[in-house]
Amino acid sequence: xxxxxxxxxxxxxxxxxxxxxxxxxxxxxxxxxxxxxxxxxxxxxxxxxxxxxxxxxxxxxxxxxxxxxxxxxxxxxxxxxxxxxxxxxxxxxxxxxxxxxxx
Amino acid sequence: xxxxxxxxxxxxxxxxxxxxxxxxxxxxxxxxxxxxxxxxxxxxxxxxxxxxxxxxxxxxxxxxxxxxxxxxxxxxxxxxxxxxxxxxxxxxxxxxxxxxxxxxxxxxxxxxxxxxxxxxxxxxxxxxxxxxxxxxxxxxxxxxxxxxxxxxxxxxxxxxxxxxxxxxxxxxxxxxxxxxxxxxxxxxxxxxxxxxxxxxxxxxxxxxxxxxxxxxxxxxxxxxxxxxxxxxxxxxxxxxxxxxxxxxxxxxxxxxxxxxxxxxxxxxxxxxxxxxxxxxxxxxxxxxxxxxxxxxxxxxxxxxxxxxxxxxxxxxxxxxxxxxxxxxxxxxxxxxxxxxxxxxxxxxxxxxxxxxxxxxxxxxxxxxxxxxxxxxxxxxxxxxxxxxxxxxxxxxxxxxxxxxxxxxxxxxxxxxxxxxxxxxxxxxxxxxxxxxxxxxxxxxxxxxxxxxxxxxxxxxxxxxxxxxxxxxxxxxxxxxxxxxxxxxxxxxxxxxxxxxxxxxxxxxxxxxxxxxxxxxxxxxxxxxxxxxxxxxxxxxxxxxxxxxxxxxxxxxxxxxxxxxxxxxxxxxxxxxxxxxxxxxxxxxxxxxxxxxxxxxxxxxxxxxxxxxxxxxxxxxxxxxxxxxxxxxxxxxxxxxxxxxxxxxxxxxxxxxxxxxxxxxxxxxxxxxxxxxxxxxxxxxxxxxxxxxxxxxxxxxxxxxxxxxxxxxxxxxxxxxxxxxxxxxxxxxxxxxxxxxxxxxxxxxxxxxxxxxxxxxxxxxxxxxxxxxxxxxxxxxxxxxxxxxxxxxxxxxxxxxxxxxxxxxxxxxxxxxxxxxxxxxxxxxxxxxxxxxxxxxxxxxxxx
Numbered sequence: 001x002x003x004x005x006x007x008x009x010x011x012x013x014x015x016x017x018x019x020x021x022x023x024x025x026x027x028x029x030x031x032x033x034x035x036x037x038x039x040x041x042x043x044x045x046x047x048x049x050x051x052x053x054x055x056x057x058x059x060x061x062x063x064x065x066x067x068x069x070x071x072x073x074x075x076x077x078x079x080x081x082x083x084x085x086x087x088x089x090x091x092x093x094x095x096x097x098x099x100x101x102x103x
Numbered sequence: 104x105x106x107x108x109x110x111x112x113x114x115x116x117x118x119x120x121x122x123x124x125x126x127x128x129x130x131x132x133x134x135x136x137x138x139x140x141x142x143x144x145x146x147x148x149x150x151x152x153x154x155x156x157x158x159x160x161x162x163x164x165x166x167x168x169x170x171x172x173x174x175x176x177x178x179x180x181x182x183x184x185x186x187x188x189x190x191x192x193x194x195x196x197x198x199x200x201x202x203x204x205x206x207x208x209x210x211x212x213x214x215x216x217x218x219x220x221x222x223x224x225x226x227x228x229x230x231x232x233x234x235x236x237x238x239x240x241x242x243x244x245x246x247x248x249x250x251x252x253x254x255x256x257x258x259x260x261x262x263x264x265x266x267x268x269x270x271x272x273x274x275x276x277x278x279x280x281x282x283x284x285x286x287x288x289x290x291x292x293x294x295x296x297x298x299x300x301x302x303x304x305x306x307x308x309x310x311x312x313x314x315x316x317x318x319x320x321x322x323x324x325x326x327x328x329x330x331x332x333x334x335x336x337x338x339x340x341x342x343x344x345x346x347x348x349x350x351x352x353x354x355x356x357x358x359x360x361x362x363x364x365x366x367x368x369x370x371x372x373x374x375x376x377x378x379x380x381x382x383x384x385x386x387x388x389x390x391x392x393x394x395x396x397x398x399x400x401x402x403x404x405x406x407x408x409x410x411x412x413x414x415x416x417x418x419x420x421x422x423x424x425x426x427x428x429x430x431x432x433x434x435x436x437x438x439x440x441x442x443x444x445x446x447x448x449x450x451x452x453x454x455x456x457x458x459x460x461x462x463x464x465x466x467x468x469x470x471x472x473x474x475x476x477x478x479x480x481x482x483x484x485x486x487x488x489x490x491x492x493x494x495x496x497x498x499x500x501x502x503x504x505x506x507x508x509x510x511x512x513x514x515x516x517x518x519x520x521x522x523x524x525x526x527x528x529x530x531x532x533x534x535x536x537x538x539x540x541x542x543x544x545x546x547x548x549x550x551x552x553x554x555x556x557x558x559x560x561x562x563x564x565x566x567x568x569x570x571x572x573x574x575x576x577x578x579x580x581x582x583x584x585x586x587x588x589x590x591x592x593x594x595x596x597x598x599x600x601x602x603x604x605x606x607x608x609x610x611x612x613x614x615x616x617x618x619x620x621x622x623x624x625x626x627x628x629x630x631x632x633x634x635x636x637x638x639x640x641x642x643x644x645x646x647x648x649x650x651x652x653x654x655x656x657x658x659x660x661x662x663x664x665x666x667x668x669x670x671x672x673x674x675x676x677x678x679x680x681x682x683x684x685x686x687x688x689x690x691x692x693x694x695x696x697x698x699x700x701x702x703x704x705x706x707x708x709x710x711x712x713x714x715x716x717x718x719x720x721x722x723x724x725x726x727x728x729x730x731x732x733x734x735x736x737x738x739x740x741x742x743x744x745x746x747x748x749x750x751x752x753x754x755x756x757x758x759x760x761x762x763x764x765x766x767x768x769x770x771x772x773x774x775x776x777x778x779x780x781x782x783x784x785x786x787x788x789x790x791x792x793x794x795x796x797x798x799x800x801x802x803x804x805x806x807x808x809x810x811x812x813x814x815x816x817x818x819x820x821x822x823x824x825x826x827x828x829x830x831x832x833x834x835x836x837x838x839x840x841x842x843x844x845x846x847x848x849x850x851x852x853x854x855x856x857x858x859x860x861x862x863x864x865x866x867x868x869x870x871x872x873x874x875x876x877x878x879x880x881x882x883x884x885x886x887x888x889x890x891x892x893x894x895x896x897x898x899x900x901x902x903x904x905x906x907x908x909x910x911x912x913x914x915x916x917x918x919x920x921x922x923x924x925x926x927x928x929x930x931x932x933x934x935x936x937x938x939x940x941x942x943x944x945x946x947x948x949x950x
Binding site: 014015016019031032033034035036037038039041042043066067 | 115119129130133134151154158161162165
């Protein structure tokens with residue numbers, strides 16, 4: 001879900017674009033299937049972290065059947081908070097175990 | 104490929120599917136387009152399938168949880184309604200599961216023997232048995248039996264004079280175990296020509312020999328078995344745990360054949376390939392061939408039945424009847440719930456219409472209603488499980504099964520499947536109607552819409568069906584109660600009320616020596632008579648209805664031998680026996696303590712005995728020569744005591760002649776103390792046990808219980824079943840009334856506006872309420888007529904299941920119908936009480 005927020009942080013995306021983006025970011029390690037992807041989207045929508053976008057970013061690429069999503073201000077805040085929490089954890093881990101060589 | 108994926112998408116819950124199916128299909132298309140080559144495609148499909156497997160349950164859980172939360176919120180608004188629905192269904196499911204566990208144990212689960220379906224019990228028939236050779240020759244030449252075995256079971260004392268154990272044992276023909284296909288855990292079973300050897304049960308091995316292998320070859324004493332009151336047996340084998348056939352047997356003994364022993368019971372294994380009717384026909388032919396002259400009493404006809412049916416025996420029909428009863432209850436409870444949910448769905452018409460208007464699809468709403476029903480069923484099933492556990496433990500206490508493998512348990516695969524299936528079926532049964540009615544919702548018809556006509560008809564039909572089922576259950580229970588109370592009120596020549604009984608056996612104990620027996624009985628009686636609350640105490644060697652064996656033989660009256668060698672029963676009793684058990688001394692008196700002590704040559708005869716010689720009033724003073732040759736003077740005539748039970752005396756007029764003699768040397772048969780107590784006899788059982796045991800710890804005291812408990816066991820339908828049936832009938836009536844009440848009170852709410860107008864126009868509330876009653880009664884009468892028709896056609900079936908359940912006369916049916924209509928009318932009257940309080944102005948203003 002964090003990955004979806006991160007991807008949407010860069011701009012509006014539709015579902016399949018999100019999937020490709022996430023796969024690219026994780027070097028193909030995380031390939032979200034449609035069920036899991038839309039399950040997560042549904043959850044994020046319910047939580048108000050993302051919303052459906054009415055605007056179509058590029059009229060040429062637009063596809064009527066596709067729904068675009070964008071991050072909400074609240075979602076942005078939540079993502080930031082999550083990132084901060086992760087950084088803290090990483091710092092603690094670095095103190096405890098030493099820094100990883102191949103980050 | 105796409106259509107298959109679409110098909111898979113249907114697995115997702117409705118709301119999710121409606122929202123995202125299109126997008127997911129689109130993504131699917133994109134991915135397929137992106138996948139190059141067959142391998143990539145396979146890889147893609149694998150990922151997709153995995154994706155579906157992971158996300159479908161997650162989405163389902165989310166949606167079901169939100170539906171459940173919604174349901175719980177709705178329920179909380181109507182706690183009584185919901186609480187009642189849950190309890191009603193819970194009781195129904197619990198009762199069904201409990202009774203099914205009994206049926207399963209007795210009739211469905213197979214016996215722990217080899218090929219149990221071929222095992223047969225032969226009742227009221229003993230094959231040739233004067234010697235081992237005779238029996239073996241019969242069984243080996245039988246055309247319809249592969250093999251047959253004999254056994255005779257009874258109670259004896261086992262142990263040493265200081266510590267005696269009362270045990271049920273069986274003497275069996277040597278092939279008994281091989282016939283059943285049961286093997287010992289250690290040692291061996293019997294071989295032909297074995298004498299004085301025993302096979303013991305696993306329980307006895309553990310308890311008396313601590314499970315030690317050295318048990319083989321050890322000897323033990325058996326006391327009280329004729330013809331060897333002190334029998335020394337060598338143990339040759341131990342049976343596995345759970346093998347205790349017949350009837351909780353602790354020890355099996357090698358056979359001793361004697362001429363004319365009619366204590367044997369025969370079991371057999373039907374030849375493979377023979378059907379039961381064929382085998383039965385061959386059996387009956389065999390019986391007639393062996394005993395061409397025998398006259399069969401109608402109730403003692405030889406018969407061959409599957410062993411399983413025979414073991415289920417008397418409980419079989421009672422439990423089947425109860426099963427039918429609880430299934431009816433379940434149907435009634437489901438009808439009731441369907442009615443309540445139907446009314447509620449109509450109440451929620453408004454809410455559902457709004458939800459439908461803002462985009463919830465019909466499927467989504469149906470799913471919501473069905474989830475609610477399933478949730479109700481699951482909660483009820485949990486409650487039902489508790490009730491089932493309780494009912495099962497109650498049943499096994501009230502009516503223990505014949506074999507340990509037949510123990511009633513709900514932790515049996517079949518019972519659990521039954522229970523889960525039952526809850527699901529009931530959820531669907533009562534959920535389907537409301538769901539259908541949701542399906543017919545009209546989006547724009549929410550406000551002020553009259554209730555759907557079909558839904559009203561459905562509800563009326565449900566009420567009528569409930570009334571029908573209730574009447575069937577009511578008539579059945581009335582019929583069974585009648586049969587039972589008839590049985591209770593037959594004059595058996597004694598009264599069971601207020602009697603506590605305790606069995607003792609002196610064989611082999613220190614007290615068992617000839618001179619000491621009477622002294623022991625005197626000591627016990629002395630203690631019993633001094634117990635607080637005990638009015639009288641006595642003892643008998645044979646209790647009426649309960650004892651399985653008797654003494655007796657031909658006799659003479661004033662020197663004249665009995666006609667055609669008619670036998671009389673001889674029953675040794677102590678002083679005050681008839682006063683204690685409520686017997687009727689018609690003429691003369693009963694024995695005194697002094698007569699028992701001095702072994703006076705006196706006798707009491709029953710009416711049948713006296714009447715066969717002279718008018719009973721003149722019998723006192725005449726002399727009787729007993730089967731053992733002693734000449735005794737008649738000092739009393741007593742009303743016949745029912746020793747055989749049931750209706751035999753009424754129907755067959757075969758009350759045997761009986762003579763009672765002073766029990767001068769008691770303690771050798773089914774010796775039983777009886778105490779007449781004040782108040783509930785159950786409360787005195789513990790005190791009586793302590794008193795009897797305190798006299799001598801070495802004497803085994805057993806079956807300390809009330810006379811009623813003994814009788815319940817002797818009869819075909821224990822009170823438990825009657826109580827259960829009456830409870831279910833009342834419960835059904837309650838459910839039906841609540842159903843009527845709910846429908847009417849719902850109709851009152853629905854037609855509030857119409858009635859307000861009518862009241863404003865001058866109709867009286869009384870008039871309106873009467874109209875409701877009239878309309879409601881129409882449904883009730885319809886249900887009643889159908890119910891009476893069903894009950895009348897079920898009557899024959901009932902009569903064949905429960906002996907003594909007789910056909911009803913028109914009067915009883917009329918009485919039941921009128922009572923139902925009356926109660927229904929009162930329920931409608933109460934449901935319409937709101938009309939009387941209705942404020943016309945407010946009603947009109949609010950609309």
